[in-house]
Amino acid sequence: MGGKCGLFQYADGIDKLLMLLGSLGSIGDGLMTPLNMIILSSLIDDFGTADDSFSNKIVDEYALKLLYAAVGVGVSAFIDSHLPSSPVSIRLWPDCSFFLSWRLALVSFPFSLGFVIPGVAFGSLLMKLAMKMKDTYGIAGSIVEQAISSIQTVYSYVGESQTVSRCSRALEECMKLGLRQGFTKGLLIGSMGMVYVAWSFESWAGSLLVANRGESRGRVFISAVSLVLGGLSCIAALPNLSIMIEAASKIFELINRTPEIDSEDTKGRVLAYVRGDIEFKEVTLSYPSIPEVQVLQNICLKVKSGKTVGIVGGSGSGKSTIISLLERLGLVNQEPALFATSIKENILFGNEGAMVVEAAKASNAHEFIVSLPNGYNTHVGQLGFQLSGGQKQRIAIARALIKDPRILLPDEATSALDAESERLVQDAIDQVSQGRTTIFIAHRLTTIRKVDKIIVLQSGIIVETGFHDKLMQINEGGGGVYFNMVKLQQSTSRNTTDSPYHYKEATSYLRGQYDNTSKFPFFARSSWQNSPGNTPFSPAISTSYAPSIQTYSFCDGDYEYSEISNSTHQRPSTWHLFHMNAPEWNRALLGCLGAAIFGALQPAFAFCLGSVVSTYLINDSSKLKSEAKLYSLMFLTIDIISFFANLIQHYNFAVMGERLIRDCGYQQMLTWYDPLLEIECPCSFRFLLVLP
Numbered sequence: 001m002g003g004k005c006g007l008f009q010y011a012d013g014i015d016k017l018l019m020l021l022g023s024l025g026s027i028g029d030g031l032m033t034p035l036n037m038i039i040l041s042s043l044i045d046d047f048g049t050a051d052d053s054f055s056n057k058i059v060d061e062y063a064l065k066l067l068y069a070a071v072g073v074g075v076s077a078f079i080d081s082h083l084p085s086s087p088v089s090i091r092l093w094p095d096c097s098f099f100l101s102w103r104l105a106l107v108s109f110p111f112s113l114g115f116v117i118p119g120v121a122f123g124s125l126l127m128k129l130a131m132k133m134k135d136t137y138g139i140a141g142s143i144v145e146q147a148i149s150s151i152q153t154v155y156s157y158v159g160e161s162q163t164v165s166r167c168s169r170a171l172e173e174c175m176k177l178g179l180r181q182g183f184t185k186g187l188l189i190g191s192m193g194m195v196y197v198a199w200s201f202e203s204w205a206g207s208l209l210v211a212n213r214g215e216s217r218g219r220v221f222i223s224a225v226s227l228v229l230g231g232l233s234c235i236a237a238l239p240n241l242s243i244m245i246e247a248a249s250k251i252f253e254l255i256n257r258t259p260e261i262d263s264e265d266t267k268g269r270v271l272a273y274v275r276g277d278i279e280f281k282e283v284t285l286s287y288p289s290i291p292e293v294q295v296l297q298n299i300c301l302k303v304k305s306g307k308t309v310g311i312v313g314g315s316g317s318g319k320s321t322i323i324s325l326l327e328r329l330g331l332v333n334q335e336p337a338l339f340a341t342s343i344k345e346n347i348l349f350g351n352e353g354a355m356v357v358e359a360a361k362a363s364n365a366h367e368f369i370v371s372l373p374n375g376y377n378t379h380v381g382q383l384g385f386q387l388s389g390g391q392k393q394r395i396a397i398a399r400a401l402i403k404d405p406r407i408l409l410p411d412e413a414t415s416a417l418d419a420e421s422e423r424l425v426q427d428a429i430d431q432v433s434q435g436r437t438t439i440f441i442a443h444r445l446t447t448i449r450k451v452d453k454i455i456v457l458q459s460g461i462i463v464e465t466g467f468h469d470k471l472m473q474i475n476e477g478g479g480g481v482y483f484n485m486v487k488l489q490q491s492t493s494r495n496t497t498d499s500p501y502h503y504k505e506a507t508s509y510l511r512g513q514y515d516n517t518s519k520f521p522f523f524a525r526s527s528w529q530n531s532p533g534n535t536p537f538s539p540a541i542s543t544s545y546a547p548s549i550q551t552y553s554f555c556d557g558d559y560e561y562s563e564i565s566n567s568t569h570q571r572p573s574t575w576h577l578f579h580m581n582a583p584e585w586n587r588a589l590l591g592c593l594g595a596a597i598f599g600a601l602q603p604a605f606a607f608c609l610g611s612v613v614s615t616y617l618i619n620d621s622s623k624l625k626s627e628a629k630l631y632s633l634m635f636l637t638i639d640i641i642s643f644f645a646n647l648i649q650h651y652n653f654a655v656m657g658e659r660l661i662r663d664c665g666y667q668q669m670l671t672w673y674d675p676l677l678e679i680e681c682p683c684s685f686r687f688l689l690v691l692p
């Protein structure tokens, strides 16, 4: 344990001292109940043999003993680790029962295991179910998360019903697991009723020991109490122990992991000055996931410091792979990732105290930044969603520039932009690439006409090299690869400009097709134009729809919708909420019934337990035995009732809870389509009704 691989491998001296103090405290804390038990056993004996001499003096004596025990335990508990049940106390319970009455402890020991075994078995089953449920809820959650983060795409492809049904399928799976979990929980807590079986046996066996063997009444009774409590402590502590061991092994696995590429490794050559010359010498590369495919084959490429190179080629030809091999040198991605902070912080990333405005001016970003209400302090939002693609790219260029890289690698930086943004970004790149080695990847071949060298890639092989005019002159068999790419792009761009079929119309057409067939009322009114989700992008259109907003309620599996004012919506009446809960009434009643029965068993159990103590004090041994038998039978009856009461209670509440979670999740999916509505989800009221 204390060795290099043990549980305490990362503990220093202070940690070990604290753990030692904690352990000592734990021993003291664990002594509390056995000490009390020993004191109480004497008290019961003295009470049983009491005559008129059972005076205040004896009472004072026991009160003082208990006070001393309490002070000692209080001090120990203060320095204890405060685990719900420390291993020390578990260890002391059985010791105490053996000390008080070894015969009873010996014969009753199997009964203690009787409720430890089902506890451990059902407990681990519950744990497995909980892990499965976590994964399944994770799937449902990721569907929602993905849909929300790409809400515009979901809208424009009319993917609402598909997304809702995917999410509800995942939630159905969660519900099935939840029901199994409820049933197992019922079995687990029901099987805890084995504690009554232990009581049943111990009160009967104890009566025999008192009547036939003349054992001390107090010691026999308290020995039985210790045995039961010892078993219960085991059950309470086992999950803690297993969680501790499991957590420790996972943490150590993480700490001990040796990454293949260690970014903190100081070995290797550190260049004092990067001139900017790049050379690929017969580079061949395969990705580990597909080792048989050579993504780059025998690449030889020389770029002199300060020169510009353009890499072109079809999709999957290996352009980005070349750039990936050169990363960390000043990269401008296709989709630049901005951080959810201000523009200034984004530009400064990795280089505090640099000239932000100069970098923004050089990247053509200054003008648009100062036109924003908060200028350089404008928050760009998560991943920069509050900025246009071109604006993001110009900020990314400023960020790259601020590091003053010798090598700049713009990866299709202008591929997703309109003509005006493309011009601004291209100007920025042209400006900042002056005096730096720059390797462009561009799908729009017009952007690399002026570069010093163009590399044409096909399936990871360089098939042509040269500047634009030279490559355009290759005319073998209908032209070279680059020549054909340029021609194809020219004709495609002409066709696109001539086409009257615009994106918005295409989208409206697409939605119209689906809207007619949609089975959800939501989608019937959910057109591109009046969609509240579309508001930020088309305010003029959406305001004309604003006064009338629709909402939905989920009732007996059917959707109702009604028009309400967007400013006022009434809170539903309590009766209405009860009515909405109608499908759950029978489950709620059964669950409450189970809970009430189990609750009622506790006073019955307390009565039986108290009666057993009184019975042990009877001097007539045959009466003692017959009464003890009666209470023994009563404990058994309590056990059986408790098992079924718990099963009924936990299963029915699980059914109810899981249905509510499913419905709420489902309702949530419908609600988030309309960010403006802020409908209070009716199911949340149902939750509130259930939770108390």
Ligand SMILES: Nc1ncnc2c1ncn2[C@@H]1O[C@H](COP(=O)(O)OP(=O)(O)OP(=O)(O)O)[C@@H](O)[C@H]1O
Pocket (backbone or CB within 6 Å): 287, 288, 289, 290, 295, 313, 314, 315, 316, 317, 318, 319, 320, 321, 322
């Ligand atoms: N991480 C990876 N694991 C396995 N294969 C990969 C990985 N990244 C890329 N590839 C494969 O390597 C090949 C080259 O990919 P690469 O991204 O370099 O092409 P590209 O020319 O940049 O394509 P595009 O123009 O579409 O971005 C492709 O066949 C791709 O499927």
